[in-house]
Amino acid sequence: MERKLITKKALIFIIFLLLTATILYFLLPKSQGDIAEIWVDGKLYKSFDLNDSFEVTLKNGIIIKGDGKSAHFVESSCRDKICINTGSLSLSGQWAACLPNSTVLKIKGEEANADTVS
Amino acid sequence: MKTKKLTVIALLSALALVLSFIEGQFIIFPACPGIKLGLSNIVVMFTLLTLDKKSAYGISAIKALFALATRGVMAGLLSLSGGVISITVILIILFFKKDASFSALSISGALFHNLAQFTLIRIVYGGASFLPYLPLLIASGTVFGIMNAILLKAVLPHLKKIYEK
Numbered sequence: 091m092e093r094k095l096i097t098k099k100a101l102i103f104i105i106f107l108l109l110t111a112t113i114l115y116f117l118l119p120k121s122q123g124d125i126a127e128i129w130v131d132g133k134l135y136k137s138f139d140l141n142d143s144f145e146v147t148l149k150n151g152i153i154i155k156g157d158g159k160s161a162h163f164v165e166s167s168c169r170d171k172i173c174i175n176t177g178s179l180s181l182s183g184q185w186a187a188c189l190p191n192s193t194v195l196k197i198k199g200e201e202a203n204a205d206t207v208s
Numbered sequence: 209m210k211t212k213k214l215t216v217i218a219l220l221s222a223l224a225l226v227l228s229f230i231e232g233q234f235i236i237f238p239a240c241p242g243i244k245l246g247l248s249n250i251v252v253m254f255t256l257l258t259l260d261k262k263s264a265y266g267i268s269a270i271k272a273l274f275a276l277a278t279r280g281v282m283a284g285l286l287s288l289s290g291g292v293i294s295i296t297v298i299l300i301i302l303f304f305k306k307d308a309s310f311s312a313l314s315i316s317g318a319l320f321h322n323l324a325q326f327t328l329i330r331i332v333y334g335g336a337s338f339l340p341y342l343p344l345l346i347a348s349g350t351v352f353g354i355m356n357a358i359l360l361k362a363v364l365p366h367l368k369k370i371y372e373k
Binding site for chain 2: 103
């Protein structure tokens with residue numbers, strides 16, 4: 091039995107997936123966030139108003155900054171710097187994580203969103 | 209025969225580790241850094257299709273141990289969850305459809321790899337939602353899944369030679 095690279099069904103599956111991704115992209119709300127939450131070890135450590143400027147240094151050496159519109163990781167002791175490379179977050183639902191330091195920065199909207207359900 | 213199989217698995221594991229290290233060096237979408245090409249999964253799929261499922265799970269576990277040793281507990285768990293779930297999904301598809309195409313297998317593996325890892329992050333880090341990233345996860349899983357299917361089909365006959373003689 092020779093395995094095929096692609097079949098007609100697989101092609102339909104691919105088109106369906108790409109369409110779903112596109113539709114989801116336009117359907118998902120893109121509202122400006124209001125609150126920046128900092129989670130450490132799975133617990134809420136602190137939250138800030140995203141409209142204020144803030145700078146916080148955590149015990150694990152991570153520095154997170156907010157500039158009044160968005161928030162981002164500034165410094166971290168981790169090797170990959172994925173958290174810093176994620177860049178500025180401003181939309182409700184966006185988040186950046188430094189997994190080695192178990193720190194997550196989350197943006198939330200004022201109104202209840204999908205996040206708060208579970 | 210047993211020594212030979214062991215050697216082949218060791219070789220494939222080394223290949224998977226090198227590939228996962230290399231792809232870790234590229235950031236494809238800065239806005240969603242978890243997204244990778246998934247090149248090392250070509251090796252896992254090759255193992256699954258030409259050797260057996262035990263060896264595929266084994267290589268996936270070795271990859272996870274490597275991530276644990278070099279990048280910490282969370283990286284290890286993420287690697288393990290993604291690996292185990294994608295192999296299981298591919299096995300389920302193969303169970304129902306023996307001649308499923310490379311693309312179908314590779315894309316399904318990639319999608320469930322992404323979903324497993326994001327679900328784990330969500331559980332561990334207090335409800336970080338993957339909803340905003342879902343379109344990107346689906347699109348990248350599909351595109352890189354096709355890419356890896358093409359690569360797998362191309363390298364499979366050649367890679368097979370390492371244990372055919």
